[in-house]
Amino acid sequence: MSTIPKTKSKGFDLxxxxxxxxxxxxxxxxxxxxxxxxxxxxxSTESFFSFVLWPIQPxxxxxxxxxxxxxxxGFTLDNWKTLFLEAGxxxxxxNSFFISSMTAILATLFSAMGGYALxxxxxxxxxxxxxxxxxxLAIPFALLIAPGYQLLYWLGLLDxxxxxxLPGVAPAxxxxxxxxxxxxxLPDALIEAARIDGCGDVRIFFQIALPMVRPMVGAFLxxxxxxxxxxxxxxxxxxxxxxxxxxSVFVAQLRGPYGxxxxxxxxxxxxxxxxxxxxxxxxxxxxxAGLTAGAVxx
Amino acid sequence: xxxxxxxxxxxxxxxxxxxxxxxxLTISDGEFVVLVGPxxxxxxxxxxxxxxxxxxxxxxxxxxxxxxNSVPPKDRDIAMVFQSYALYPHMTVYKNMxxxxxxxxxxxxxxxxxxxxxxxxxxxxxxxDRKPKALSGGQRQRVALGRAIVRNPACFLFDEPLxxxxxxxxxxxxxxxxxxxxxxxTTSIYVTHDQEEAMTLGSRVVVMSGGHIQxxxxxxxxxxxxxxxxxxxxIGMPPMNFIDGVISDTGAGPVFEGGDVRLPIAxxxxxxxxxVANQKVVLGLRPEHFSLHAGESPHHQASVELMVKVVEPLGxxxxxxxxxxxxxxxxxxxxxxxxxxxxxxxxxxxxxxAHLFEPGEYGRNLGQSxxxxxxxxxSV
Numbered sequence: 001m002s003t004i005p006k007t008k009s010k011g012f013d014l015x016x017x018x019x020x021x022x023x024x025x026x027x028x029x030x031x032x033x034x035x036x037x038x039x040x041x042x043x044s045t046e047s048f049f050s051f052v053l054w055p056i057q058p059x060x061x062x063x064x065x066x067x068x069x070x071x072x073x074g075f076t077l078d079n080w081k082t083l084f085l086e087a088g089x090x091x092x093x094x095n096s097f098f099i100s101s102m103t104a105i106l107a108t109l110f111s112a113m114g115g116y117a118l119x120x121x122x123x124x125x126x127x128x129x130x131x132x133x134x135x136x137l138a139i140p141f142a143l144l145i146a147p148g149y150q151l152l153y154w155l156g157l158l159d160x161x162x163x164x165x166l167p168g169v170a171p172a173x174x175x176x177x178x179x180x181x182x183x184x185x186l187p188d189a190l191i192e193a194a195r196i197d198g199c200g201d202v203r204i205f206f207q208i209a210l211p212m213v214r215p216m217v218g219a220f221l222x223x224x225x226x227x228x229x230x231x232x233x234x235x236x237x238x239x240x241x242x243x244x245x246x247x248s249v250f251v252a253q254l255r256g257p258y259g260x261x262x263x264x265x266x267x268x269x270x271x272x273x274x275x276x277x278x279x280x281x282x283x284x285x286x287x288x289a290g291l292t293a294g295a296v297x298x
Numbered sequence: 299x300x301x302x303x304x305x306x307x308x309x310x311x312x313x314x315x316x317x318x319x320x321x322x323l324t325i326s327d328g329e330f331v332v333l334v335g336p337x338x339x340x341x342x343x344x345x346x347x348x349x350x351x352x353x354x355x356x357x358x359x360x361x362x363x364x365x366x367n368s369v370p371p372k373d374r375d376i377a378m379v380f381q382s383y384a385l386y387p388h389m390t391v392y393k394n395m396x397x398x399x400x401x402x403x404x405x406x407x408x409x410x411x412x413x414x415x416x417x418x419x420x421x422x423x424x425x426x427d428r429k430p431k432a433l434s435g436g437q438r439q440r441v442a443l444g445r446a447i448v449r450n451p452a453c454f455l456f457d458e459p460l461x462x463x464x465x466x467x468x469x470x471x472x473x474x475x476x477x478x479x480x481x482x483x484t485t486s487i488y489v490t491h492d493q494e495e496a497m498t499l500g501s502r503v504v505v506m507s508g509g510h511i512q513x514x515x516x517x518x519x520x521x522x523x524x525x526x527x528x529x530x531x532x533i534g535m536p537p538m539n540f541i542d543g544v545i546s547d548t549g550a551g552p553v554f555e556g557g558d559v560r561l562p563i564a565x566x567x568x569x570x571x572x573x574v575a576n577q578k579v580v581l582g583l584r585p586e587h588f589s590l591h592a593g594e595s596p597h598h599q600a601s602v603e604l605m606v607k608v609v610e611p612l613g614x615x616x617x618x619x620x621x622x623x624x625x626x627x628x629x630x631x632x633x634x635x636x637x638x639x640x641x642x643x644x645x646x647x648x649x650x651x652a653h654l655f656e657p658g659e660y661g662r663n664l665g666q667s668x669x670x671x672x673x674x675x676x677s678v
Contacts, residue, residue: 187382187384189380189381189382189384190384190386192349192351192371192378192380192384193378193380193384193385193386193445194386194397195350195351195370195371195372196349196350196351196371196372196376196377196378196398197372197397197398197401197445198372198398198401198402199372199401203401208386211386211388212387212388214388
């Protein structure tokens with residue numbers, strides 16, 4: 001007869017309590033800025049400077065209002081009206097979606113193609129190419145800004161979406177990541193079986209190889225999407241026209257030289273943060289699976 | 299179905315060393331040929347060249363009368379079963395089997411019919427909706443076989459397909475493979491390092507070493523009449539015992555002297571050994587050609603005193619590790635009976651079944667041209 005092993009944690013476990021307390025503290029530290037952002041986006045300028053979180057009804061020194069006596073008049077939708085109707089954040093949001101989507105899709109596709117070639121094709125200079133990819137990872141981004149700008153200038157791609165997307169479509173990090181993924185997840189026999197079954201190189205890549213590294217595809221799409229969405233420096237340098245700006249630069253430019261509507265900036269930030277947050281929550285399983293792929297024997 | 303022909307096939311990766319060195323082999327229509335040999339002997343490379351997965355350095359491969367040297371794998375009309383099964387993990391069993399047919403643009407009802415037929419043949423109909431990760435090793439192997447069968451190819455190529463199975467399942471699948479070949483009668487080339495698999499499956503066994511074919515023949519031929527010492531040592535389990543010595547003539551006929559024993563050379567070999575009198579030779583004795591009783595068979599006449607060191611009972615038989623007077627170990631297989639360890643015991647040898655080889659790893663069998671295979675079952 002088999003017996004079910006007894007679990008130990010029936011009584012009070014001090015270690016678990018400490019762990020949970022720590023986790024709650026860390027969660028709170030992480031969440032506070034989001035809560036602050038959420039309230040600030042809906043507060044009037046006066047409330048913004050008067051209250052840290054929600055506005056509280058005025059009281060007297062003898063009889064102060066309790067923390068739960070919310071002053072609803074301190075909330076406003078003016079920030080949002082200005083943001084969408086006057087400042088034109090919708091255009092910036094569409095720009096961000098377009099730039100991030102294109103960059104993420106192309107970067108994932110070309111990284112996977114590059115990684116697949118380095119992992120599975122035998123050709124002269126493969127080792128050298130791998131070292132070049134690895135070596136380029138060591139070059140700091142800041143060092144590439146000036147030559148990158150000059151290159152885009154020569155190519156006539158300044159102030160274009162192409163100029164923003166093209167430099168990021170084959171990141172060395174991605175190529176190397178996919179190379180490793182293909183080496184660990186795609187046995188040569190599978191490619192050979194597909195070849196005998198009648199597949200050509202393109203079909204093998206799309207129908208056999210890519211599905212084998214699906215978690216990595218998901219993870220890399222997300223990483224690239226988030227990185228492009230949050231990218232501030234590149235669009236700041238490449239894009240000059242206001243109607244082509246992505247959200248990151250658009251929100252930063254909401255600060256006026258003679259006064260700043262912080263409520264509007266907070267609303268803009270919320271607009272900038274929400275889609276990526278939703279995307280991350282949707283794809284987090286792939287994200288984690290991709291990053292831990294190969295870490296443990298499956 | 300088709301004849302497959304390899305002519306002066308060479309393969310070199312570095313341009314200097316040939317891993318396959320001038321192979322000539324013709325596999326008849328419907329024949330089941332097993333390439334067997336130790337790791338690195340070139341058997342898998344040969345198979346992969348037939349499949350089109352490796353470039354040919356020199357020579358020609360012909361399938362069904364067509365030279366396929368530069369024909370891509372998909373157009374060679376072959377199907378291959380891999381050691382690692384190589385099933386597409388993201389597809390169901392059905393899709394795995396149908397994939398090749400879809401690429402050949404067969405009508406869907408024809409694809410369905412073929413997949414269902416193959417699944418029925420292999421008893422995997424109930425697995426068609428599952429993905430490979432939900433299958434056991436044996437089931438995966440069947441699916442891999444099914445994927446090959448549905449194609450109805452001119453030639454099956456098997457690259458050590460049973461290596462990943464446990465012993466029991468291996469034996470069972472081996473029998474099924476044999477049955478399958480009997481039913482389909484498709485030309486098959488099978489690669490294995492397991493001589494037992496080679497002997498039981500192949501209608502012809504090709505023993506390879508160092509990129510060369512050492513011998514090609516029926517299982518019985520290579521067992522009873524090995525062309526050289528390598529083949530003799532590789533085929534047969536437990537392996538053949540080899541004793542270094544010389545041939546001397548005492549007047550009463552040629553005698554083998556080696557390992558501090560003297561054994562008379564049987565009549566059948568006497569003519570062959572005349573040329574090597576007083577020269578170094580290697581005596582090859584299969585473990586089952588020893589016996590504890592004189593005259594148990596008409597052959598067991600020559601006797602030798604051996605020191606029994608280890609006895610391994612196998613049921614009806616037993617393996618005995620014993621030492622010649624000079625201390626060299628030999629392995630014998632006899633009927634099971636009580637035997638004392640560390641005690642000198644008399645064993646009788648069927649000398650007319652013994653082999654004499656020239657010295658060296660690939661020493662030629664001096665009596666090969668004389669012998670013909672015995673029409674008896676082979677124990678391997």
